Amino acid sequence: MNFTLQVWRQANADAPGGFAAYMVEGVSSDMSFLETLDLLNEGLSAEGEEPVAFDHDCREGICGSCGVMIDGRPHGGRLGTATCQLHMRSFEDGQTIVVEPWRAAAFPVIRDLVVDRSAFDSIIAAGGYITVSTGSAPEANLTPVPKQVADLAFDAAACIGCGACVAACPNGAAQLFTAAKASHLNLLPQGQAERHLRTVAMVEQMEELFGSCTNHGECERACPKSISLDFIAMLNRDYVGAKLSRRPRVHAGGDD
Amino acid sequence: MSAELAAKVPPGPLEDKWDQHKFDLHLVSPNNKRKLKVIVVGTGLAGAAASATLGELGYQVEAFTYHDSPRRAHSIAAQGGINAAKNYRGDGDSIFRLFYDTIKGGDFRSREANVYRLAQVSVDIIDQCTAQGVPFAREYGGLLDNRSFGGTQVARTFYARGQTGQQLLLGAYQALMRQVAAGTVTLHTRSEMLDLVVKDGQAAGIVTRDLVSGAVRSHSAHAVVLATGGYSNVYFLSTNAKASNATAIWRAHRRGALLANPAFTQIHPTCIPQAGEHQSKLTLMSESLRNDGRIWVPARAGDDRPPADIPDPERDYYLERGYPAFGNLVPRDVASRAAKRMVDQGRGVGPLHNGVYLDFADAIGRLGEEVITERYSNLFEMYQRITDEDPYRSPMRIYPAPHYTMGGLWVDYDLMTTIPGLYAIGEANFSDHGANRLGASALMQGLADGYFILPYTIGDYLAARLKEQPVPSSDPAFAVLEEEVGRRTSAYLEARGTRTVDWFHRRLGRIMWDYCGMSRDRAGLEKAMAEIPGLHAEFRSDLAVGGGDEELNQALERAGRVDDYFELAMLMCRDALDREESCGAHFREEHQTQDGEAARDDEHFSYVAAWGYAEGSDPVMTPEPLSFESVHPAARSYK
Numbered sequence: 001m002n003f004t005l006q007v008w009r010q011a012n013a014d015a016p017g018g019f020a021a022y023m024v025e026g027v028s029s030d031m032s033f034l035e036t037l038d039l040l041n042e043g044l045s046a047e048g049e050e051p052v053a054f055d056h057d058c059r060e061g062i063c064g065s066c067g068v069m070i071d072g073r074p075h076g077g078r079l080g081t082a083t084c085q086l087h088m089r090s091f092e093d094g095q096t097i098v099v100e101p102w103r104a105a106a107f108p109v110i111r112d113l114v115v116d117r118s119a120f121d122s123i124i125a126a127g128g129y130i131t132v133s134t135g136s137a138p139e140a141n142l143t144p145v146p147k148q149v150a151d152l153a154f155d156a157a158a159c160i161g162c163g164a165c166v167a168a169c170p171n172g173a174a175q176l177f178t179a180a181k182a183s184h185l186n187l188l189p190q191g192q193a194e195r196h197l198r199t200v201a202m203v204e205q206m207e208e209l210f211g212s213c214t215n216h217g218e219c220e221r222a223c224p225k226s227i228s229l230d231f232i233a234m235l236n237r238d239y240v241g242a243k244l245s246r247r248p249r250v251h252a253g254g255d256d
Numbered sequence: 257m258s259a260e261l262a263a264k265v266p267p268g269p270l271e272d273k274w275d276q277h278k279f280d281l282h283l284v285s286p287n288n289k290r291k292l293k294v295i296v297v298g299t300g301l302a303g304a305a306a307s308a309t310l311g312e313l314g315y316q317v318e319a320f321t322y323h324d325s326p327r328r329a330h331s332i333a334a335q336g337g338i339n340a341a342k343n344y345r346g347d348g349d350s351i352f353r354l355f356y357d358t359i360k361g362g363d364f365r366s367r368e369a370n371v372y373r374l375a376q377v378s379v380d381i382i383d384q385c386t387a388q389g390v391p392f393a394r395e396y397g398g399l400l401d402n403r404s405f406g407g408t409q410v411a412r413t414f415y416a417r418g419q420t421g422q423q424l425l426l427g428a429y430q431a432l433m434r435q436v437a438a439g440t441v442t443l444h445t446r447s448e449m450l451d452l453v454v455k456d457g458q459a460a461g462i463v464t465r466d467l468v469s470g471a472v473r474s475h476s477a478h479a480v481v482l483a484t485g486g487y488s489n490v491y492f493l494s495t496n497a498k499a500s501n502a503t504a505i506w507r508a509h510r511r512g513a514l515l516a517n518p519a520f521t522q523i524h525p526t527c528i529p530q531a532g533e534h535q536s537k538l539t540l541m542s543e544s545l546r547n548d549g550r551i552w553v554p555a556r557a558g559d560d561r562p563p564a565d566i567p568d569p570e571r572d573y574y575l576e577r578g579y580p581a582f583g584n585l586v587p588r589d590v591a592s593r594a595a596k597r598m599v600d601q602g603r604g605v606g607p608l609h610n611g612v613y614l615d616f617a618d619a620i621g622r623l624g625e626e627v628i629t630e631r632y633s634n635l636f637e638m639y640q641r642i643t644d645e646d647p648y649r650s651p652m653r654i655y656p657a658p659h660y661t662m663g664g665l666w667v668d669y670d671l672m673t674t675i676p677g678l679y680a681i682g683e684a685n686f687s688d689h690g691a692n693r694l695g696a697s698a699l700m701q702g703l704a705d706g707y708f709i710l711p712y713t714i715g716d717y718l719a720a721r722l723k724e725q726p727v728p729s730s731d732p733a734f735a736v737l738e739e740e741v742g743r744r745t746s747a748y749l750e751a752r753g754t755r756t757v758d759w760f761h762r763r764l765g766r767i768m769w770d771y772c773g774m775s776r777d778r779a780g781l782e783k784a785m786a787e788i789p790g791l792h793a794e795f796r797s798d799l800a801v802g803g804g805d806e807e808l809n810q811a812l813e814r815a816g817r818v819d820d821y822f823e824l825a826m827l828m829c830r831d832a833l834d835r836e837e838s839c840g841a842h843f844r845e846e847h848q849t850q851d852g853e854a855a856r857d858d859e860h861f862s863y864v865a866a867w868g869y870a871e872g873s874d875p876v877m878t879p880e881p882l883s884f885e886s887v888h889p890a891a892r893s894y895k
Contacts, residue, residue, distance in 0.1 A: 011807070012807065012808075028531075028532055028534055030531045030532060030534070030644075031532075031534050032536075034536070035534055035535070035536050038534075038536055038758070039534065041811075042756050042758060042759075044802065045756040045757075045800055045801070045802050045811055046754065046755070046756055046800055048752070048800060048802055049802055050802045050803040050809075051802060051803070051810065051811055053808050053809075053810055055324065056498060057323070057328055057330070057497040057498055057499050058330065058332065058333045058497040058498075059497070059498060059536065059537050059539075060333055060539055060540075060638065061638070062332055062333050062419065062422055063328045063330070063332050063333060063497060064327070064328065064332075065323065065324070065328050081641070085638075085641050085642075087641065087642070087644075089644065110468055110808060111468075111807065111808040114808060116324070117324055117325065118324065118325065118445065120325065121325050121326075121327075121433060121436075121443075124429070124430060124433045125433040125434070125436050125437040126437065128430055128433065129388070129430035129431060129433060129434045130387065130388050130389045130430070131434065132384070132387040132388055132431075133309075133312040134305075134308070134309040134312060134384060134431075134707045134708070134711065135380070135384070135707075135708075136387075137380075137383040137384045137386065137387035137388075138383065138387065139383055140342075140382045140383045140386035140387075140392075140400055141342075141344065141399050141400060143386070144394075144397060144398025144399055145394055145398050146394075146398050147394045147395065147396050147398065150391050150392070150393075150394045150398075151391075153389075153391045154391040154416065154417065154423075157389075157391050157423060157426065158419065158422075160422075161325065161327055184389065184391070185389045188389050188391070190386070190387055190388070190389050191389055
C-alpha cells in the first residue's frame with residue numbers, strides 16, 4: 001500500500017509549526033500506524049533529514065505514550081483503539097492521512113507530534129491516591145469487595161492516561177481522565193476515608209489546568225479504553241457530596 | 257570466593273535470616289533521614305515502589321525516568337499476575353513451596369536466601385497493593401481470586417484481568433506522586449541516565465541528558481539505586497517496550513559494577529509470531545492463556561490444512577504428551593524449546609510456518625464463551641487486532657519471543673552492587689530467578705525489592721554516611737563524565753553515514769537471536785563473537801543520525817542504547833560460551849539429555865558468573881559459588 005502523510009512538523013515549543021507532505025510506499029496492511037511512521041522515519045534518517053518525533057513505547061495499547069490526531073480524530077477514531085493498535089488494513093490504499101499532535105492548551109507541543117502531558121500527573125499528585133505508607137496495610141482479605149464493585153472500579157482504572165479525551169474535547173477538559181482516576185478509588189472500600197478530600201483536590205487541580213466540561217461527550221468516543229461517561233456523572237455527584245459534607249456541621253470542641 | 261563477591265548472606269536458619277538481618281541493620285533516625293539523599297533511576301514497579309517508600313520514610317529522593325510520566329514504565333505491560341504465598345485456596349501452598357518452586361524453576365542457579373526472602377515478603381505485597389486500591393480479581397464473596405501459572409501445581413497468582421502490571425504500577429505511581437506532592441521526591445521526567453559517577457570507590461551520583469533540551473546535567477547523592485529493567489531489546493524484536501534498554505546498567509558496569517549471568521535470557525513461549533520484515537516489536541499473549549488453551553501442531557510435517565480440518569487423532573498435543581504431570585503448564589523455558597522443536601521439524605503453522613496453535617475450543621465447549629471472555633477478553637481482542645483472526649473461532653498462533661532477562665547487575669543480599677552505594681533492584685539485578693523465571697514472579701520481585709527490601713537495606717549504608725555531604729556536582733569527577741557524555745553524543749551525530757540506528761539494531765538482533773537465543777552452541781557463539789565487532793565498527797563509521805544535540809532527538813537516544821547493546825551482546829555470548837552446561841533458559845546443544853532436556857552440571861557450574869568490564873581487553877569472570885542448604889538441587893522434571 002502507498003500513502004501520503006501530511007505530518008505536523010514543529011521544531012520546539014516556541015517555533016511555528018506547519019504541515020509537511022511525505023509519500024510512504026511499500027506499506028504492508030499488517031503494519032501498525034506507528035510502524036508506518038517508523039518506515040517514514042527510516043527514509044528520512046537515511047537521507048539525513050530529521051525524523052518525525054512521536055511518543056510511543058509499549059505498542060500494545062497499555063502504556064498510553066502514543067497518541068496523535070489522525071484525520072482530525074484522536075487515535076484515528078476507531079472505537080477502543082490506541083494509535084499503536086491501529087493497523088494499515090483499516091485505511092484505503094493511496095489515501096492521504098493527516099497526522100497532528102494533540103491540540104489542547106494544557107498539552108503544549110514539545111516537538112512535532114510530541115506534547116507535554118504532565119498536567120495529568122499534577123491531578124494525580126493533588127489527590128489521586130489512597131494514603132497507605134508501605135508496611136501499614138492490613139491483611140488483604142479482611143476487606144471483602146463485592147465483585148461488581150471491584151469490576152466497576154476496574155473499568156475506571158483501565159485508563160491509560162493517553163490524553164485522547166482532552167484532545168477530543170472542544171473545551172480541552174480533562175473530565176473523563178479525572179473521573180476515571182477518582183472513581184476507581186472512590187468506588188472501593190479502601191478509598192472511602194479520603195473520598196471527599198480526594199475528589200475536591202483532584203477536581204480543583206483539574207479546573208486550574210484544563211478547560212471546563214460542558215457535556216459534549218466526545219471524550220468517551222475517543223477513549224481507547226472505552227471509559228464510560230457515567231464516571232463523569234459519578235465524579236460530579238462525588239464533588240457535590242464532598243462540598244456539602246465539608247460544611248462544618250458540628251463544631252468540635254477545642255482547637256479546630 | 258573472592259572478597260569482592262561477598263554475598264553477605266546472614267547466618268542462621270533460612271526462615272530467620274531476613275528477620276534477624278532487619279534487626280541487625282543500622283537504622284537512621286526519623287529526623288536524620290531528611291539529611292540523606294538518594295537517587296533512584298527508573299520508575300517501574302521497583303523504582304516507583306522504592307522512591308515512594310524512601311520518600312515516606314523521609315529521605316530526600318531524586319527520581320529519574322526517560323518517559324514523560326512515571327506511569328509509562330514497561331512494568332505497565334505485564335499481563336498475567338503476581339505470585340504470593342497466601343494459600344487462600346488451601347491447596348498446599350506455603351512460603352517454603354513458593355521458595356522451592358522459584359528456586360527449582362530457576363534450575364538451581366539462584367541464591368537460596370534471596371529467594372526465600374522473596375517468598376516471605378510476597379504476602380505483604382498483596383496486602384500493600386490491595387490497600388492502595390489495586391482492583392485485583394475477586395470472587396462473588398468479595399475475597400481475592402487466584403489462578404495458576406506455569407511451573408507450579410498450586411493456584412497462587414493474583415491478577416487484575418490481563419492488566420496486572422498496569423494496575424500494580426498505577427498503585428506504585430500514585431504512591432510516588434503522593435510523595436512528589438509531599439516534597440520528599442523530586443521527579444525528573446524525560447531525563448536519561450548516561451553515566452554513573454564513582455568517587456573514592458563509592459557511587460556519588462549520575463550524569464543525565466535532558467531529552468527535550470539536550471542539556472547534560474550532574475546529580476549527586478549519598479546513594480544511587482538503579483531500577484532500570486532488563487535488556488531483552490538486545491534482540492531488537494522482543495516483547496519489551498521500544499525504549500527499554502540496558503544503558504544505565506551497562507554504563508554502571510563500565511564504571512566497575514559486575515554484571516551477573518548475562519546469558520540467562522528468557523524466551524517467552526506465548527507471543528504472536530512475526531508477520532513480516534516490517535515488524536517493530538513482538539506482542540506477548542499472557543502465559544495465563546495456557547490455563548485454558550491447549551497447545552498443538554499437526555502430527556505430520558507439512559500438513560497445511562486449516563486447523564478445523566485436522567481431526568483430533570492427527571494433532572499432536574506435544575506438551576500434554578511429553579509432560580503429562582504439568583501438561584500445558586510446564587515452565588516457560590521448557591514450553592519455548594518444545595515449540596522450537598516443532599517448528600524445526602517442519603510442523604510449524606500459519607502462513608510463515610513459524611508458530612504453534614494455542615486452542616481454546618475445548619475450554620469454550622466446557623466453560624462457555626462467556627467465562628473465556630471474562631478471563632481473557634482483552635488478550636483475545638489484542639490478538640484479533642494484530643492478526644485479523646478471531647481466536648474464539650480458530651486457534652491462536654503463538655511462538656516464543658525474548659521477554660525477560662534473568663541476568664543483570666550482581667548484587668549482594670542487601671541488593672548492593674560491587675560499587676559501594678550503588679544498588680540494583682527489579683529486573684536490573686540478577687538476584688532471584690536463576691536461569692529461568694517463573695511466570696508472575698517478575699512483578700513480585702520488582703515490588704519486593706522496591707517496597708520491602710531496599711528501603712531497609714539502604715538504611716544500613718546511609719546510617720554510616722550521616723556526617724558526609726554528597727560529593728558536590730561541581731566536583732571534577734562529574735565534569736569529566738559530562739564531557740565524556742558530550743563526546744559520545746557528538747560522535748553519533750558527526751558520523752554522518754548512510755545507515756540508520758534501526759538498521760544496525762535489526763542486524764545485531766538477528767545475530768543474537770540466531771546464535772544466542774533459545775538454543776546455543778559453541779560454533780554459533782563463536783561466529784556471533786566474530787561478527788559483532790565488525791558490525792559495531794561499521795556502526796561507528798557509517799551511522800546516520802539526523803538532527804542536532806540540543807533538541808528532542810529520538811534517533812540520537814537510540815544510537816547510545818544500541819552502541820551499548822553491541823558491547824553487552826559480546827558479553828552475553830561470552831557468558832553463554834563459558835557456561836558449558838544447559839540450565840533453565842540457557843540451553844547449550846552440546847549439553848542435553850537423550851530426550852532433549854537441559855543437562856545441568858552442578859559439579860562444575862553451580863555458580864553465578866559475575867563479569868567485570870575491562871576497556872580494550874577480555875572481561876574477567878568471578879564466580880559466586882552457590883550452596884544449597886535447604887533444598888537438594890534435583891534434576892528438574894516436569895514429566
